[in-house]
Amino acid sequence: MITRKLRADISAAFPSLSVEELNELVPNKEELNIVKIYAHKGDAVTLYVLHKNPIFFQLEKQLFPTVYTLWRCPNMLPAFTTWPPVLQKLSGGADLMLPGVVLSTSGLPEVNRGECCAVTLVMNRAPVAVGTAAMSSAEMRNSGMKGKGVNVLHTYMDQLWAFGDKTHPPVIPVTNSPTQVEGEEEGEECEEEEEEVKDSSENVAVETACQSLQELKLAENEVLKEESVEDKEGENIDGEEGDSRSPQEQMDELLLQCFLHALKTKVKKSELPLLTSTFLRNHMVSCCPRGKQLDIKKSSYKKLSKFLQIMQRDHSLLQVKELSKGVESIVDVDWRNPELCSFKIPEDCALEKEFEEGDGACEVEYQPPEITPLYGVTARLEPLFQDAHKKKGTSLKATEVRNIITEYVKKNELVNEINKNYVIINPTLCDCLLEKSEYQEVEMLKWDDLISRTLIRMQACHEVLFPGQPPVVKKGQMEPIDITVASRGSNKKVTVIKNLEAFGLDPAMVAEALQHQVQASCVLHDCPGAKNRVLVQIQGNQVQHVGKLLLDRYQIPRKYVQGLDKAPKPGKKK
Known part of the structure; x- marks a missing residue:
């Protein structure tokens, strides 16, 4: 329904588009x-x-x-x-x-x-x-x-x-x-x-x-020279001198080359089943040699589905199935196929690959951030940190807070001589750490109690450090990734994932990975009440798959993933 309306709106707004172009776009x-x-x-x-x-x-x-x-x-x-x-x-x-x-x-x-x-x-x-x-x-x-x-x-x-x-x-x-x-x-x-x-x-x-x-x-x-050369060679798509093949035949060869190259070097067994559209976009296109453009419509096949059918029927290279209505996926690849085994990566593609790897252009593997709890100096505690020259708003680690408090106590000779496990409360400690009801009653505190009271009264902060980037200090505690299961019409379950951005994860990439993994519909929505935040919604109770992706693949610490207990119990329907 949405697609039909969009096609009608596009056709009305841009009448110059042909039916073929409209079908290709939407x-x-x-x-x-x-x-x-x-x-x-x-x-x-x-x-x-x-x-x-x-x-x-x-x-x-x-x-x-x-x-x-x-x-x-x-x-x-x-x-x-x-x-x-x-x-x-x-x-x-x-x-x-x-x-x-x-x-x-x-x-x-x-x-x-x-x-x-x-x-x-x-x-x-x-x-x-x-x-x-x-x-x-x-x-x-x-x-x-x-x-x-x-x-x-x-x-x-x-x-x-x-x-x-x-x-x-x-x-x-x-x-x-x-x-x-x-x-x-x-x-x-x-x-x-x-x-x-x-x-x-x-x-x-x-x-x-x-x-x-x-x-x-x-x-x-x-450009003019290249155009004149191409004209002389009958609009040769690769510009090779003396090539008498038609542009369609050359595109067929380029399509087969990119297909075999992608199967041999890009596709992994763990990725299967793999959407055919994703295979074309993420794997085949990236195998196209520099200076050439892969265009299936200019080949004799015209459509990716027809090309893959022939690769399956005549070459037995792979197996394609329609796992959901109208959506085809590659479910199996025969990596022992003689045609695939004998395929050699063209020299220009191999050189380009080496260049990209040397240039750092290849995709960088995700590395989780280091998250360190911090404590901010508040106005009430500022007198306690004055000797250490720590002003209001300064963020400190727990060990730094302990060292500063210890140094303050020793400098002011507040350790109880009879029992060194206790610290005598002076007026500054009284104002900073005691409640009003304790002013007349509490004269000493144990070391652990002194430190814990200090930390409780400080402002919670945290430091996020991504590899290769300067650390970022934020107020409050680190908000975990939240996984919830909700019901949508007709009691259909959906899994919702929030706060991926805080951990440097691209919601679109996570959605795509989940879609490939569970073969279920996955969409992105604006996060209510949070600017520049997007939530991922995937059909069904997929908490177990989401947890495995976050904990195993992305190495997010378990304490920062909330909602893993909502996974379906063994033997029960999702």
Whole structure:
């Protein structure tokens, strides 16, 4: 129902999309998640998330595509082109000013005021920002290309992009050259543009554009050379000289190469069953050689399901089953298959893998934080810590508190001479540690009682130390990860997990891991009453699986995982 409505809304908002493109963006049988968030200005935003990536967002009842969607359909919106250094300004929250717009030979795109549009960079048609036109194309021309051009809502490298899998823009060559790069009077045009930029108080045009003109022109020449080579070779997708195969045949070979590479080096038996969509997104795509792009629609198979069926039927490499309605998973892989055993990783992929590992680009294994309880000096106890130069608000470890109290007692000669297990109460200790009813009655305290009273009256704090990061001190005790089981309509059970962020865990990654592990629907929701917090909800009582994931895989100490007792008892239904 949700998918059908979203498809209708997208079709109405973006009529230029073909039925095939719409089916690719919002597949009928794929699970679509809806996440409601609040922007930093307080605006309510609805995200539509597919395969972890936000594909559309709705603001004030208007639908906008994300950069992830525009990279798959780059012609979906009219686009304004700007210089690469402008992207940093846009990502920082600035709007695109007209002096920073680079005109191509086809001129300005035709837009109306308030119309949804995209922003691209010189030499690449992959959009890097989405927004609304601040004025119509006619008004832009009449203004002499001065003023604001695009009200930017979302950019590559912003928080919405970071909500997804954080992939980088593909390289899509441009067909029209920017007019500023052509001609003999390039220096004069740059100087004029710089003057326009400096006159705008809110400009985001590039003052370094003139310095990079020569580099841009060289890059453009390289693109033109590559395009001419590809034309001569019949639009060869890999650019290899003398390859007479059709682009479809080459894509078939690339698809098979990535498939075998992924099975041999990426997929582990412990991951099975593995969603086919996840296998493509996380494993096959990462095995694609640099400079090439895996596109099943350009192969003879057209669909991943058909390709996997053939790999199962004709090659006996794997087994695919539909474990839930409309969702296929890889349930078994024959790692002894002669075709898989004889497959050798191409040299360019092997070199790239070594480079990524040496460069630290591979995924870093999660390491739990070190959590240390601390105690903050309060106003009441400040006189007791004055000699140690510890002011109000200072956070100390329990051992440090004990040493300071011990030093205070010895310095003021408060140890009872008859029984050294007791400490004499002086006026400072009386004010700091005794209740009013004890003022006239208590004259001495045992050492342990003295220390425990001190710690109880201090403010609870804790220090969180992640590997490779500076420690962070927070007030209060460390809030544990909370696992609860709740009932949703028709007495259906769901497991809810909260406070993953405090331990440096990405809720989306935890949700994906659980979804693979138990093959159940898993969604993310805003955590009520907590800003920038997300809770994970998974169908069924999955407390046992959640506990195993947190304790064994992520090594979270058991005392910081709350709700493990809610796991179903053996022999009972979940």
